[in-house]
Amino acid sequence: MEGFDCPTCNRGEIVMAKGPGRRMRYRHIPDLEIPAELELPTCSACGERWLDAEATRRLESALESAYRTALARKAEQAIEALRPHVAQRDLERLLGISAGLLSKLKNGKETSGPMVAVLMLLAEKPHRVEALQRLWALVPEQAGVGPMRIRRSEEPLRPSLFKEVPKASARLHVSVDEKASPLLLRLVA
Ligand SMILES: [Zn+2]
Structure with a gap:
């Protein structure tokens, strides 16, 4: 494709060009920068890019790599901004994701557009x-209703454990006069 005249402007010639500042939409990123060192067939006059299959493949691969780097950077910025507000592990619990996933998103070992979107919105x-x-x-907050209190035991629970708990006992003295109803008299007897 190199070396032919540009059909768009009929003035320039298509040459391999590289350089910073070339941005384009890629997936959900509206302005991803194409790596400066990537050479693409470009019109010397109007700047139109003419991509054959080979150039398209190189562009796709460069964009995918730039996309992963951009997402990792955004994840890192969001996690740093949230640091004063919530511990990283607590944030992972809150989002229902596995321990360590936030670190993987930060250093680019994992890439997740939806996850980074949530982090940016929270940040x-x-x-x-x-x-x-x-x-x-699951239910709206109710006064006096808290989460169930649970203690965890290292040992299996044996009946003897329960026996050690001191039993509360109380003696109740009740008396009623003879005018009480027959039902009450029966209960007290
Ligand atoms: Zn042109």
Whole structure:
């Protein structure tokens, strides 16, 4: 494709060109920068790019790599912004993701557009972290109703454990006068 006249402007010639500042939409990123060192067949006059299959393949591969780097950077920025508001492990619990996934997103070992989207939205309004805690609840908050209290035991629970618990006992003295109803008299007897 190199060396032919540009059909768009009829003035320039298609030559291999590289350089910074070339941006294009890629997946959900509206302005991903094409790596500066990537050479693409470009019109010397109007700047139109003419991609054959081989150039398209090289462009795709370069964009995918730039996309992963951009997502990792965005994840890192969001996680840093949230750091004063929530511990990383607590944030992972809140999002229902496995321990360590946030670190993997930060260093680019994992790439997830939806996950980074959630992190960016939370980082922009950190009070949303608290709201999320509330929003996960299945029933609206009720006064006096808290989560069930649980203690974990290292040992299997044996009946003897229960026997050691001191039993509470109380003696109740009740008396009624003769005018009480027959039912009450029966209960007290
Ligand atoms: Zn041209």
